[in-house]
Amino acid sequence: MQTRLSKTRLVILTVVSLLLEGCSISDWYNGYYVERSSSRSFDKKSDAYYNAESPQMKELRSKNDAYCTELSEKPENRVARIGFPNGVWNQPMYEQCMEKRGTPTYGAYVSEQVKKRDAERRARGEIFSPNM
Secondary structure (H helix, E strand, O other): OHHHHHHHHHHHHHHHHHHHHHOOHHHHHHHHHHHHHHHHHHHHHHHHHHHOOOHHHHHHHHHHHHHHHHHHHOHHHOEEEOOEEEEEOOHHHHHHHHHHOOOOOHHHHHHHHHHHHHHHHHHHOOOOOOOO
């Protein structure tokens, strides 16, 4: 009788410990929840950025997108990566092309805003950068 009771307790303890170790609250929050909420936030801001454009700008963006995509996907412009014998799509070339043609991507827009904000903070003396 005593062995059966201890085996039952051991099984219950093992199951509970496996459940608790399998997915801790901090792992769930830092991994799954934060990633999901940050991607939703980025998508919402990105959609707002593109939806705020005028119809002429949207038309120009679609033309530039077709041109820049074709340019960055050409075999001679592909970027060599391990595991991809034919190379991969050239994202930096695409973003520079879109920016030079007057329709920057949302990522380039955000990057430019961060640079402006940092320059303003540097001018006010809030940020010290020995390289600048």
